[in-house]
Amino acid sequence: MAERVEAVLKAAKVLRSFDPQHRIMTVREVSARTGIPRSTCHALCSTLVEARMLEAMPEGGYRLGPAVAWLGAQVLERIGLAEAATRTMEDLARQFGGGVQLGQYVAKGWIVYLHHVEHDRGLIRHRFGSRVPAYRTACGRAAMSRFEPLEVADIMTLHPGVDLDLLLRDLTLARERGFAISDTSSPQVRSVAACILDPDGSVVGAVSIAQRKSVMNERRTLALGNAIRSAAQEISQRLATRGRIG
Incomplete structure (x- = not known):
């Protein structure tokens, strides 16, 4: 069996936490929906922004990024x-x-x-x-x-x-x-x-x-x-x- 990469699974969990009722979320909200510690969520969200999978909003919080739509x-x-x-x-x-x-x-x-x-x-x-x-x-x-x-x-x-x-x-x-x-x-x-x-x-x-x-x-x-x-x-x-x- 291939080795699991826990960071990838957690990143996928973060992305799946967004839906039409939760289009923009803070790190606190992502943490509450995923059960991932807030410090880890912050690092994951920052990395996903670099990959264009998330966008950081000027007023705070994150939403799904253009790379997600493209995929x-x-x-x-x-x-x-x-x-x-x-x-x-x-x-x-x-x-x-x-x-x-x-x-x-x-x-x-x-x-x-x-x-x-x-x-x-x-x-x-x-x-x-x-x-x-x-x-x-x-x-x-x-x-x-x-x-x-x-x-x-x-x-x-x-x-x-x-x-x-x-x-x-x-x-x-x-x-x-x-x-x-x-x-x-x-x-x-x-x-x-x-x-x-x-x-x-x-x-x-x-x-x-x-x-x-x-x-x-x-x-x-x-x-x-x-x-x-x-x-x-x-x-x-x-x-x-x-x-x-x-």
């Missing part, structure tokens, strides 16, 4: 989603302009962004590795539109303060038309997105296209919605053909 995105990408979607996304950007994004749905109402094609700079807000509450984005709402109301309600217990009835109405409409519309990322931007499914009909993620709201009249929004719905179906079929989802 996590690589794990998510094992299903080949970005590979299957890239060509379709480039075609969309050439045809319609704007910015095209690909998000993968992860447990309990989160979207992680894996890829983007930006034809018009300034439209893409979420970059590679960004982890965002799904209800806030077109990609996330497209994914959540495939869930039953009780599942949505359970997810939203982790995101208090949201009007659940209004969200459920929006998700029902998105499922009926095959795409979600969101104006929440920026006052000047509108996004439309459609859900990507695996061969069993389970949600994998979503693809979206964003354009400036000044050009997004009803006809343009519908045209982009139909295009993004077809794009999501194409990506879903490509995933099934490649057999990349187990």
Whole structure:
């Protein structure tokens, strides 16, 4: 049996102690959640900051760092989603302009962004590795539109303060038309997105296209919605053909 390295196990325990309810923690709080002595936690956190696995906050405390997002995105990408979607996304950007994004749905109402094609700079807000509450984005709402109301309600217990009835109405409409519309990322931007499914009909993620709201009249929004719905179906079929989802 390989020799255990206790310091590595403790560092992993520190990283796992962060979650959506504990995004920023002091050394005292990390110590309380992990059971690791405070002096050891301080040394571990300082070292993890050097490795970019944690970030030290100006006001005190720590949060997960960019290296964690980068590694996590690589794990998510094992299903080949970005590979299957890239060509379709480039075609969309050439045809319609704007910015095209690909998000993968992860447990309990989160979207992680894996890829983007930006034809018009300034439209893409979420970059590679960004982890965002799904209800806030077109990609996330497209994914959540495939869930039953009780599942949505359970997810939203982790995101208090949201009007659940209004969200459920929006998700029902998105499922009926095959795409979600969101104006929440920026006052000047509108996004439309459609859900990507695996061969069993389970949600994998979503693809979206964003354009400036000044050009997004009803006809343009519908045209982009139909295009993004077809794009999501194409990506879903490509995933099934490649057999990349187990």
